[in-house]
Amino acid sequence: MTAAIELDQALSVKVGNTPLIPLKVKWIEGVSMHAKLEWYNPFGSLKDRAAYWMIRAAERSERLKRNGVIIIEPTSGNTGIALAGISRLLGYRVQAVIPEKVSQETKTILMTLGAELLQTEGDLCPRVGRGTDQSIALAQAVVRGHPMKYYMPNQYENEANFLAHYEGTGLEIWRATRGGLTHLLAGVGTGGTITGAGGYLKDRNPRIRICAVQPQRNHHIQGLRNLEESSMPKVLERHAGLIDEWIKVSDQEAFDAAKELARDHDLLVGPSSGAVYAAAKMMTQRLRGARLVLVFGDDGRKFKSLYSEFRVFQPNEFQRLVSEADYLPASPMFSHLSPAA
């Protein structure tokens, strides 16, 4: 038992407390921008927070005892990775239900961390929406068929997702900026980050503007959700009132932003971070004196094939960034990308 407790303590210390770095932008005067680098979490994304909070909440409510219950979850990648990594340490089996179009690197990481994959296609169930809605429908069906055998944390509805960002991300941003931000920008997937972090910040200062970033229809931005084609997650719905602005970003804008972040800031980010940066660019055309905080959900190391396919970075440029970009902590998940020492 002592080993398990030590593991929990080590995990709770390692999850969160991610760096907030300044981004010097040339395209407007008098605007300050900071990015919170969530890929510093142990399994590489902001989802470590939600995954850890949801598992701990389930253990406290005794829904999950360490006795063979399988954790199953619909996920576009990062939640599955986070659940797989954390569960592997705590001793649970994980089944990740993912859309087939998720990047191959993500699938490989999931399998390396010991997750079993169920891959859904666009319209297995014509009655629900595209993309991750298919995965949600299948995960729910599996649990309904075998209720004692499975536990679904259900990041789209689980309040622990919101709380992870309220008590974690939001609090960290408030402290790091000493309350001195005017805008928070984050991508919308489950809505946990924008509502949780946004909720904490608005509770401290109602004048902080909470800006949600959405992708286009039929997008390729792993982790985000377009609410015209996919349903509104309950986590988002419960707290949608605190969102002040909705900004939609096209795939092209997100990819161009990822390129700019590499070129001008030496950062290799994931496409959702590109989307958030693109949204910030759109906004600041009309704001002076703003102090923006952007949440960057994951880095770009999982996206070699996507970035090659969409001509964001060619493979050798990508490789160069993997070795030379700033703020990329070493990670066993990506050791296969680095040339052998």
Place this chain on the structure above:
Amino acid sequence: MPYVIGVGEIQAMTMEEQPTKTLDARGLVCPEPVFRTKVAVDSLKVGECLQVLADDPAAEQDIPSWARRTGQEILSFRRDGRILTFMIRRTK
């Protein structure tokens, strides 16, 4: 009295393909039956057959819909009470 096999039954037995695999999807709900069907058909060689048993009413539409979209062949379909039985051949 020994049971005598009728002509109709002989015809049914010789006309139906013997399945390479059977998937028992009874007790599963949409979309799990069609998902499991897809996974099972993908594991067959072209030309092989899968028999699927399901009792979710949605499967009656979901499975033929999926087969149409993916070009797989439904050889036969039977309903006995609530139990649906499909015979699907992998064509590609």
